[in-house]
Amino acid sequence: MLPDAPKHYPVLLNEIISIITPQHGGTFIDCTFGQGGYTKKILSYDHTQVIAIDRDKKSKTQADKLKEKYEGRFIFKNQRFSKLNNLKLKNKYIRGIIFDLGFSYTQIKDETKGLSFRSSGELNMRMGINDFSAKDVINKLDKKELEKIFKFFGEEKESKKISNIIVQKRRNHEIDNKSLLEIIKRVKRKNNTKIHNATKIFQALRIFVNKEISELIHGLIAASKVLKKDGVLIVVTFNSIEDKIVKYFFRTLSEKKSISRYVPKLEQPESLFKLVKKKPIFPSSQELRENLPSRSAKLRYGFKKRNFYNFDTDIFEKFKYLLDVEKIGDKL
Numbered sequence: 001m002l003p004d005a006p007k008h009y010p011v012l013l014n015e016i017i018s019i020i021t022p023q024h025g026g027t028f029i030d031c032t033f034g035q036g037g038y039t040k041k042i043l044s045y046d047h048t049q050v051i052a053i054d055r056d057k058k059s060k061t062q063a064d065k066l067k068e069k070y071e072g073r074f075i076f077k078n079q080r081f082s083k084l085n086n087l088k089l090k091n092k093y094i095r096g097i098i099f100d101l102g103f104s105y106t107q108i109k110d111e112t113k114g115l116s117f118r119s120s121g122e123l124n125m126r127m128g129i130n131d132f133s134a135k136d137v138i139n140k141l142d143k144k145e146l147e148k149i150f151k152f153f154g155e156e157k158e159s160k161k162i163s164n165i166i167v168q169k170r171r172n173h174e175i176d177n178k179s180l181l182e183i184i185k186r187v188k189r190k191n192n193t194k195i196h197n198a199t200k201i202f203q204a205l206r207i208f209v210n211k212e213i214s215e216l217i218h219g220l221i222a223a224s225k226v227l228k229k230d231g232v233l234i235v236v237t238f239n240s241i242e243d244k245i246v247k248y249f250f251r252t253l254s255e256k257k258s259i260s261r262y263v264p265k266l267e268q269p270e271s272l273f274k275l276v277k278k279k280p281i282f283p284s285s286q287e288l289r290e291n292l293p294s295r296s297a298k299l300r301y302g303f304k305k306r307n308f309y310n311f312d313t314d315i316f317e318k319f320k321y322l323l324d325v326e327k328i329g330d331k332l
């Protein structure tokens with residue numbers, strides 16, 4: 001989600017409900033619980049259960065309320081969704097798994113997280129369960145490393161200039177939120193685009209600090225394993241990098257030959273997913289009117305066709321160039 005939402009607003013909620021059909025009951029996994037927008041709606045249908053995950057421990061407050069209200073039908077885990085496999089769900093009948101990527105309205109308003117360029121808090125960007133903060137990144141990595149992060153995770157054209165000035169300035173004082181904004185403003189004086197001139201750099205830092213690329217790839221793979229036949233995997237993305245990964249994942253696994261190489265060729269009649277639509281679903285004009293930040297949301301989904309646990313994917317090779325940038329963080 002992006003800033004400026006009038007309140008917490010679960011993006012594409014009606015579309016998600018019509019895809020997962022919770023009126024038929026069943027167990028669902030909400031991989032990005034947040035304020036529980038999707039979970040609450042699912043639990044409002046009888047005979048449903050939700051296993052919810054969020055890396056932000058502040059989500060637990062909302063989760064505790066639901067635990068009480070829907071006793072025995074709701075579990076919350078404060079963990080990263082890349083670790084979905086640790087939940088030992090192999091033998092559970094999972095009908096649907098949802099990812100609503102990025103950060104929530106509550107998080108962007110949380111000054112301590114420093115996710116917004118409007119925040120007066122310090123440079124942080126940690127959503128929860130992190131190894132380092134944006135302050136470490138900006139003040140400790142070298143020029144070339146910063147440039148790569150801004151270029152690949154922010155698609156920022158002025159990456160080089162901005163990195164140069166950061167490294168110059170930090171010789172005198174530590175860079176905080178305010179000084180970072182000043183540097184960006186100085187470089188991008190002429191800003192003809194509709195988005196704020198710091199959006200791309202802030203996006204890059206958030207993706208890097210939260211290791212969002214490997215989180216997403218591992219999350220998608222783990223989800224595709226635990227999902228049962230006819231179960232649906234839904235992913236809502238908010239930027240072109242996330243969407244590129246999700247699109248590739250669904251496209252390659254909805255083609256034949258996506259089942260594990262350990263399954264004999266003759267027994268490989270089908271691909272792993274069936275896509276009902278090749279194109280993503282966008283928010284309706286009504287939703288856009290009510291919740292402007294939903295304008296960058298794209299929903300992609302696929303139904304699992306077989307009960308295979310293992311499958312092949314070349315997604316790590318395909319996005320190695322992004323995973324390599326993420327690895328720069330190992331030295332922090």
Ligand SMILES: C[S@@+](CC[C@H](N)C(=O)[O-])C[C@H]1O[C@@H](n2cnc3c(N)ncnc32)[C@H](O)[C@@H]1O
Nearest residue numbers: 010032034035036037038054055080081103215
């Ligand atoms: C856009 S919000 C979800 C909002 C939610 N659908 C709702 O209606 O309240 C994204 C949430 O996912 C969480 N999140 C992001 N990346 C995560 C990850 N790798 N593992 C677990 N939670 C994650 C964030 O902490 C945030 O609370």
